[in-house]
Amino acid sequence: MFDFSIFTKWLDALMLSVMPEWLTLIIECVLVALGIITLYAIFAMVMIYVERKFCAFVQCRLGPDRVGPWGTIQVVCDVLKMLTKEIFSPRKTDRFLHGLAPFLVITASMTTFACLPWNKGAQILDFNVGVFFFLAVGSIGVVGILLAGWSANNKYSIIGAMRAGAQIISYELSIGITMLTMICLAGTMSFSEICQAQADGGWFIFRGHIVAVAAFILYLIAGNAECNRGPFDLPESESELTAGYHTEYSGMDFGYYYLAEYLNLFICAGMASTIFLGGWAPFVIPGLDGFNEIMTMIPGFVWFLGKVFFVLFLLLWERWTFPRLRIDQILKLEWKYLVPISMVLLVLMALCVSFGLTF
Amino acid sequence: MNAQDIMFVVLAVFITLSALATVLSKSIVRAATYLLFVLLGTAGLYFLMGYTFLGSVQTMVYAGGVIVLYVFSILLTSGQQEELRQSTLQKVIAGSVITLIGIGIFVGVLWTHGFNPVELALSKPSESVITMDTIGTQMLSTDKGGFLLPFEAVSVLLLACIVAGLVIARKR
Amino acid sequence: MANKTYFAGLVGGIKSLCTGLGVTFRELWTPKVTERYPENRKENIIPERFRGTLVMPHNENNEHKCIGCGICQMQCPNDSIEVVTEMVETEDGKKKKILKQHIYDQGKCMYCMICTRACPQGAIEFAPEYECAVFDRQALVKTLNQPGSKCAEKPKPAKPAAPAAPAAKPAAAEPNGAAPAATPVAPAADDKKAKMEAAAKKAEENAAAAKAAAEEALKAAEAAPEDAALKAAAEEAQAKAAKLATVAANFQKKLAEM
Structure with a gap:
């Protein structure tokens, strides 16, 4: 398996040899930031296309197929449209907070x-x-949503923001506990070590068997709620609240919410594939050496993206199947079902690990 | 001056300005937002020193928890934008006296402490950070320097919160 | 879920969610119904009862059935029809009103079909033609009778023209040429016939099925003569079967006329 850090270390050493430390650091930071932003934008576009196609297929339609082959250029056009739209802020709003919220x-x-x-x-x-x-960082997004709802001086926005706040804060709990369940199995909180452990000893979803599978499903449900999507999209619920907390946003300010929504979905799927499905770790079956040889030849990022898109498929499937829940149903689902079950799972996993019942 | 010092200065200026903005702002939601920046800046300082756990806790508890709670309660309680009213002369005088006393104590402590010009112990944070299981063991340890008592004392606070919440929410 | 226990509710909920997921998963692979319009204009089939535009069918001798009575003009709620007539003297010296121009303004029409119902001669009808967009509002004002056409003579009934004619109209009838491009003529007629055949067959099947059901119901009623409900059901089934049989017969008749 190719180790990417060889390349980054070489680049770091090369730059350190010709320029001072602080300049190296700044250049590296800029490079990494550019990398993140580019990947972010690309994946947002891919996700939007996938989502539109998938939703169309579930609804027995074809989806976008006019611009470009199979409608692939459609998303590019949408992005260009979004970029050229006027950024508008209604009267009697708090301009500073209104502008700040999407950035948060x-x-x-x-x-x-x-x-x-x-x-x-x-x-x-x-x-x-x-x-x-x-x-921790994921929880900052809620502040942005609340501020967006408050600063817009619009009833729809504030109702959407309140719903989002209640929902996200609640579901963060079960996300945290299910992740803790897997950390219990992994014995570490570092992502690289989690992946390495799964590359060495098999994916956690297999090693943790029943408990891990249940935790996986719980994580997907809670993650979907955390992204304000699927049956949990009532902070935006276009049929009742126009667009919820981002009703009063236009142009790229709205685009940021749009991007963040899709990328949060991607991140949710990415995290699920990291802690349950092994991240970049290839699929190996102990004993089948020839098979394992081929599997390890596939580069890590292909494995990672493959798993992410598999989880995305699950999330999209669920999102386009179920109708939207009411706010009391959402809170009931969380506090009466997900939290108790995830706590039981945590205890079960702790028991499994301490009695050596995992693989 | 190395990269770490530069980052420290940037963060310090950011925290100071945000703190000033927090107290000088007239809109309560804006004040809460500036407070968020102060807390995030503090978390940045912890990360700079290599205390990643502390930094994450700071972000999660204060930025993601307390500020959200503040904003939430502001949204729930005030219908319109609540601006602070003009303060009277009495209030100004009382406020400035308290402020002066506070500054006096603060500067006095700083002055008498006698800082040593030491380099920060961790120039490369990733090398000598404390691992998660050390933190966990310390948290539940009863040895000297263990944190079991404060850790459990906090749960009394949480219990009090739950009881208070129940009392408020109880149907009469 | 209110009167179920916690775990029963949980299991039931998961089951029903899985059912939903199963439905969407199957739906994911079904053929899609989207019509890709500009590409499929050749094979796109519009239901024949679709009210696209008003036409006046002409037979192969360039004859229509309009006698210029103007009832359609009077009936039209939107004032979108204007019948221009003139008085001519026939060979045997009689004065006769004939149609000069049947002007139809599609821009005003609301497709209520009152005109076609009011027409005593069945001279006008709606054609399933849907590409009606034009760049100029004036292009929507159409003259429905073809140039040089005349009213079909009474003695020979104007039957043969009826079904094939509507499609034959477009190219000739639009003097300003802004109307939709000529839609395929013959295939439309063939389609119509094929569809009619299919419908007739279906009707016959329906009738047969209903008859069988009626007989069964009758038997059941005979077996239990004191049961009034069964008897009523049997009678109802019989009536339904008779009705369906007439429908099927009608279809056959129409098919024979074609």
């Missing part, structure tokens, strides 16, 4: 995006408490 949301989303392990050694943020950091 997109910053939180991009920082969590940077936590994803793309390949062995190709990770932007990676330290001892990676999972915890991921959860």
Whole structure:
């Protein structure tokens, strides 16, 4: 398996040899930031296309097929449209907060995006408490949503923001506990170590068997709610609240919410594939050496993206199947079902690990 | 001056300005937002020093928790934008006296402490950070320097919160 | 879920969610119904009862059935029809009103079909033609009778023209040429016939099925003569069967006329 850190270390050493430390650091930061932003934009576009096609197929339609072959250029056109639209802010709003809110949301989303392990050694943020950091930064996005709803001076916005706040804060709990369940199995919070452990000893979803599968499903449900999507899209619920907290946004300010929404979905899927499906770790079956040889020849980022898109398929499938829940149903689902079940799973996993019942 | 010093200065200026903005802002939601920046800047300082766990806790508890709670309660309680009213002369005098006392104490402590010009111990944060299991063991340890008592004392606070919440939400 | 226990509710909920997922998963692979319009204009089939535009069928001798009575003009709620007539003297010295121009303004029409119902001769009808967009509002004002056409003579009934004619209209009838491009003529007629055949067959099947059902119901009623409900059901089934049989017969008749 190719170790990407060889390349980054070489680049770092090369730059250090010709320029001072601070300049190297700045250039590296800029390069990494450009990398993140480019990947972010590309994946947002891919996701929007995939979502539109998938939703069309579920609804027995063809989806976008007019612009470009199979409608592939459609998203590019949409992005260009979004970029050229006027950024508008209604009267009697708090301009500063109105302008700031999308940046908070997109910053939180991009920082969590940077936590994803793309390949062995190709990770932007990676330290001892990676999972915890991921959860912490992800929680800043709520502030952006609340501020967006408040600053727009619009009833729809504020109702959407309140719903989003209640929903995201609640579901963060079960996300945290399910992740904790897997950390219990992994014994580390660092994403690179989690992936390495799965590359060495098999994916956690197999090693943790029943408990891990249940935690996986819980994580997907809670993650979907955290992204304000699927049956949990009532902060935006276009049929009742026009667009929820981003009703009063236009142009690229709205575009940021749009991007963040899709990328949060991607991040949710990426995190699920990291902690349950092994991140960049290839699929190996102990004993079948020839098969394993071929599997390890496939580069890590292909594995990672393949898993992410598999999880995305699950999330989209669910999103286009179920009708929207009511706010009390959402909170009931979380507090009466997901939280107790995830706590039971945590205890079960702790028991399994301490009695050696995992593989 | 190395990269770490530059980052420290940037963060320090950012925190100071945000803190000033927090107290000088007239809109309560804006003040909460500036407070968010102060707390995030503080988390940045922790990360700079290599205390990643502390930094994450700071982000999660303060930025993601307390500020969200503030904004939430502001949204729930005030219908329109609440601006602070003009303060009276009495209030100005009382406020400035308290401020002066506070500055006096603060500067006095700084002055008498006698900082040593030491380099920060961790020039490369990723090398010598404390691992997660060390933190966990310390948290539940009863040895000298263990944190079991404060850790459990916090849960009393949470219990009080739950009881208070139940009392408020109880149907009469 | 209110009167179920916690776990029963949970299991039931998961089951029903899985059912939903199954439905969408199957739907994912079904053939898609989207019409890709500009590409499929050749094979796109519009239901024949679709009210696209008003036409006046002409037979192969360039004869229509309009006698110029103007009832359609009077009936039209939107004032979109203007019948221009003139009085001529026939060979045997009689004065006769004949149609000069049947002007139809599609821009005003609301497709209520009152004119076609009011027409005593069945001279005008709606054609399933849907490409009606033009660049100039004036292009929507159409003269429905073809140039040089005349009213079909009474003695020979104007039957043969009826079905094939509507499609034959477009190219000739638009003096300003802004109307939709000529739609394929013959295939439309063939289609119509084929569809009619299919419908007739279906009707016959329906009738047969209904008859069988009626007989069964009758038997059931005979078996239990005291049951009034069964008897009523049997009678109802019989009536339905008779009705369906007439429908099927009608279809056959129409088919024979074609």
